Amino acid sequence: MRLSFYPGCSLEGMANNYGRSITHAFSDLDIELVEIEDWSCCGATAAHSLSEAMAVALPARNLAAADSMGLDLVTPCAMCFNRLRFSQQALEREIYDVPWQVSGELRVHDMTRYMASEAMLQRIAERVERPLGDLRVICYYGCQMVRPPKITGYTDFENPQTMDRIMQALGTRVRDWSYKSTCCGASIGIGRRDIRDSLSHRILDKARQTGTDAIVVSCPLCQANLDTVQEGSPRRPLPVFYFTELMQLAFREPAGDDWFGTHITDPRPLLRARGLI
Amino acid sequence: MKTTDPATAPDADRKVIGESGSLFLARLQGETGVNVGACYQCERCTNACPVAGYMDLKPHQVIRYTQLGWRHELMHSVTIWVCLSCEMCTTYCPNEIDVAEVINHLRNMAARSTIEPREKDLAEFHHVFLHELQRFGRVNELWLMAAYNRRLGVLKNKLRDGSLVEDLRLGIKLWRRGRLRLVPHRSRAIQEIRRLYRKKGVL
Numbered sequence: 001m002r003l004s005f006y007p008g009c010s011l012e013g014m015a016n017n018y019g020r021s022i023t024h025a026f027s028d029l030d031i032e033l034v035e036i037e038d039w040s041c042c043g044a045t046a047a048h049s050l051s052e053a054m055a056v057a058l059p060a061r062n063l064a065a066a067d068s069m070g071l072d073l074v075t076p077c078a079m080c081f082n083r084l085r086f087s088q089q090a091l092e093r094e095i096y097d098v099p100w101q102v103s104g105e106l107r108v109h110d111m112t113r114y115m116a117s118e119a120m121l122q123r124i125a126e127r128v129e130r131p132l133g134d135l136r137v138i139c140y141y142g143c144q145m146v147r148p149p150k151i152t153g154y155t156d157f158e159n160p161q162t163m164d165r166i167m168q169a170l171g172t173r174v175r176d177w178s179y180k181s182t183c184c185g186a187s188i189g190i191g192r193r194d195i196r197d198s199l200s201h202r203i204l205d206k207a208r209q210t211g212t213d214a215i216v217v218s219c220p221l222c223q224a225n226l227d228t229v230q231e232g233s234p235r236r237p238l239p240v241f242y243f244t245e246l247m248q249l250a251f252r253e254p255a256g257d258d259w260f261g262t263h264i265t266d267p268r269p270l271l272r273a274r275g276l277i
Numbered sequence: 278m279k280t281t282d283p284a285t286a287p288d289a290d291r292k293v294i295g296e297s298g299s300l301f302l303a304r305l306q307g308e309t310g311v312n313v314g315a316c317y318q319c320e321r322c323t324n325a326c327p328v329a330g331y332m333d334l335k336p337h338q339v340i341r342y343t344q345l346g347w348r349h350e351l352m353h354s355v356t357i358w359v360c361l362s363c364e365m366c367t368t369y370c371p372n373e374i375d376v377a378e379v380i381n382h383l384r385n386m387a388a389r390s391t392i393e394p395r396e397k398d399l400a401e402f403h404h405v406f407l408h409e410l411q412r413f414g415r416v417n418e419l420w421l422m423a424a425y426n427r428r429l430g431v432l433k434n435k436l437r438d439g440s441l442v443e444d445l446r447l448g449i450k451l452w453r454r455g456r457l458r459l460v461p462h463r464s465r466a467i468q469e470i471r472r473l474y475r476k477k478g479v480l
Contacts, residue, residue: 009415013419013456016458047406050407052382098473157368187362192398264454
């Protein structure tokens with residue numbers, strides 16, 4: 001099976017560990033990811049805040065490139081997914097003209113939803129060699145992946161389940177909680193740190209109250225934010241995993257100690273205590 | 278003839294409805310495709326908003342001000358900049374008003390105007406981001422932060438509240454963990470993207 005892949009800028013920098021775990025997880029599932037040739041940035045929050053025309057045009061270049069590949073597109077980043085879908089819908093309504101030809105027939109999936117289809121879950125469950133039964137996790141989806149529903153196509157936007165299902169397939173003890181899609185404030189974290197801190201710490205506090213061991217995310221910005229904001233906090237540290245990292249952990253023996261060493265909130269003490277590394 | 282100073286007149290803070298013109302409302306509705314008139318002020322948007330506490334105009338007020346055509350207040354508000362575009366308001370509006378789209382459109386308008394943004398750092402960051410984007414075609418976090426921190430206003434603030442040191446400390450930690458990339462990737466699309474910027478009148 002082949003899919004076209006739009007990694008997004010984060011996966012080249014801050015989230016390169018996410019990128020690596022995606023490569024491993026997909027190759028373990030025998031899916032070939034074909035990176036879009038010479039992709040460019042989707043414009044993220046900035047393009048959309050300053051000029052909607054740019055927010056339509058910048059993703060369009062990538063949509064056009066993916067079109068010519070003739071494969072379904074998956075993207076791991078919630079923001080990229082949202083922007084690509086947004087651009088696709090705006091182009092359909094022909095509000096802005098863009099210099100690239102976009103057919104509008106391309107299917108854009110966010111990675112978690114693609115993985116959470118019945119067939120994929122089956123495959124994941126078959127591939128699991130080390131069930132993560134001792135690990136208690138909760139899933140955090142953030143805002144851009146699920147909202148607004150008319151863009152993202154999520155019908156269970158209040159209580160999304162995609163990652164929860166994947167975590168069940170890996171054997172973890174996953175539970176529901178109320179802050180799955182509450183915004184963590186990462187997008188204005190650089191200009192208004194105070195707002196970011198209050199939103200993120202609230203989410204982390206609520207997460208601790210559920211008695212969980214760790215948070216599972218799929219958005220690179222959420223991970224960077226929830227992970228780094230715990231720096232210097234006196235509360236119980238909560239490691240923030242990408243869902244593909246846990247897939248890796250369940251699929252194979254981890255290769256060396258430095259596997260999870262890329263996080264700021266170190267997950268290794270937890271994993272050692274649970275006998276997983 | 279005796280004249281009263283308009284600023285101290287008893288009804289100085291009263292505004293005439295439509296003072297700034299219903300044209301503003303018509304334009305905004307036309308450009309966004311949002312039916313702002315459908316709002317009956319149930320305040321569900323404001324109750325759903327995670328940053329309403331930091332706003333001077335709450336989301337339901339933004340909609341009301343838009344109906345009244347109070348462009349000046351909207352353009353000079355903190356609200357249009359601290360909005361996270363998390364889309365809670367839009368999702369929960371019982372009348373399907375795309376509140377986040379209205380706020381974002383106001384932000385677009387303010388960015389194009391000569392009005393000085395109330396949240397300078399937030400506006401600055403967006404501009405720096407778009408500038409970095411057209412330099413390489415992709416955005417590199419290290420270069421983005423370096424470009425942002427070099428802006429004079431930002432640098433002054435960050436030195437004053439000590440967040441520059443925090444940033445550097447975090448940067449070093451990330452660097453040690455191999456999470457930062459020194460050399461930015463250059464997409465071959467730079468020329469195409471720059472042409473697009475010129476055409477859309479950005480930068």
